[in-house]
Amino acid sequence: MRLRVEHKTHYTYNEPVPYALQQVRLRPKSRPGQTIVDWDIEVRGGQVEVAFEDEHANSVDLVSFTPGETEIEIICRGTVHVDDHNGVVGPQGGYVPLWLFQRSTDLTKIGPQLEALIASAEQEGTPLDVLHGLSAHILAAVPYSTDQSAADLAAEDVLSAGHGVCQDHAHVFITCARALGFPARYVSGYLMMDDRIDQDATHAWAEAHVPELGWVGFDISNGISPDARYIRVATGLDYRGAAPISGLRFGKAGEAMSVALQVQQQ
Incomplete structure (x- = not known):
C-alpha cells in the first residue's frame, strides 16, 4: 500500500x-x-x-x-x-544491544498495580499468544479515552487513571512485556485511519522481541498488530526517546x- x-x-x-x-x-x-x-x-x-x-x-x-x-x-x-508483514519487523538493528530494551525508565517502572495486572493476565501458550493476550488484557483494564492528554504519563499512573491514549497503552505494554522477560520498545509513527483523512496527532504503539521472529508490533489501542496502514518513524525505550x-x-x-x-x- x-x-x-x-x-x-x-x-x-x-x-x-x-x-x-x-x-x-x-x-x-x-x-x-x-x-x-x-x-x-x-x-x-x-x-x-x-x-x-x-x-x-x-x-x-x-x-x-x-x-x-x-x-x-x-x-x-x-x-x-x-507491506503487510503481520506486525513482524525482524531482527534487532541499530547501535544498541538487545538487552537494553529490558531496562526500565521513569515512564516504564513496574509498580504494584502493574504487578497485579500481569498476575491476572493469561500466560499460557506461545510467546505470541502471551503478548496478544497481554495487549487485550491491558485494553480491557485501561479503556481508550482522549480525556488523558499527557504524553509522558508513567505506566503505573496510567493504571491509577483507569484510561489512556495510545502512548499510555504502549507504556503499560512495554513495562509488562519487560517484566515477563521480553525486550520491548516504544514506536512513534503514522496510521491511516479507515474513516477519516484528517487527524489530530501522530500514532504510537509498542514492539516486543520474540524468539525466532525478532521485533513484532502491537497496537494495544486498536487491538491488532500493525499492518500496511502503519508507517514506523522512530523507536525508543519510551515516549521520550521517540518523541516526534x-x-x-x-x-x-x-x-x-x-x-x-x-x-x-x-
Whole structure:
C-alpha cells in the first residue's frame, strides 16, 4: 500500500523567543516492510542545523529558531510504500544491544498495580499468544479515552487513571512485556485511519522481541498488530526517546501548538 502524509506542527508564542532548539524525529526510514518513496521537511521561522542518527538509528533533524521569532512551523510531506508483514519487523538493528530494551525508565517502572495486572493476565501458550493476550488484557483494564492528554504519563499512573491514549497503552505494554522477560520498545509513527483523512496527532504503539521472529508490533489501542496502514518513524525505550518533537528554549514566552495531519492512500 502506498500512503501519502502531510503533517504540519505550528507553534506560536506570546513574545519573541531569543533562542530555541528542537529535536525532530519525523523522518521515516526505509526499513523491513516499508520503503520511502519521497519525504521532505520544511521549517518556517527556523532552520535545520544538522541531521543525524541517534542511538536507535532514528533520523533526527536538529532545528533552531530564528532569534526573535514568535511563530515556527515544521511541515513534513512524503510518500511511503508499506507491506503487510503481520506486525513482524525482524531482527534487532541499530547501535544498541538487545538487552537494553529490558531496562526500565521513569515512564516504564513496574509498580504494584502493574504487578497485579500481569498476575491476572493469561500466560499460557506461545510467546505470541502471551503478548496478544497481554495487549487485550491491558485494553480491557485501561479503556481508550482522549480525556488523558499527557504524553509522558508513567505506566503505573496510567493504571491509577483507569484510561489512556495510545502512548499510555504502549507504556503499560512495554513495562509488562519487560517484566515477563521480553525486550520491548516504544514506536512513534503514522496510521491511516479507515474513516477519516484528517487527524489530530501522530500514532504510537509498542514492539516486543520474540524468539525466532525478532521485533513484532502491537497496537494495544486498536487491538491488532500493525499492518500496511502503519508507517514506523522512530523507536525508543519510551515516549521520550521517540518523541516526534522535543527540545528547549530560553525565555518566558507562553506557547500554543496546533497540528494538522493528513494520512491517506495514494
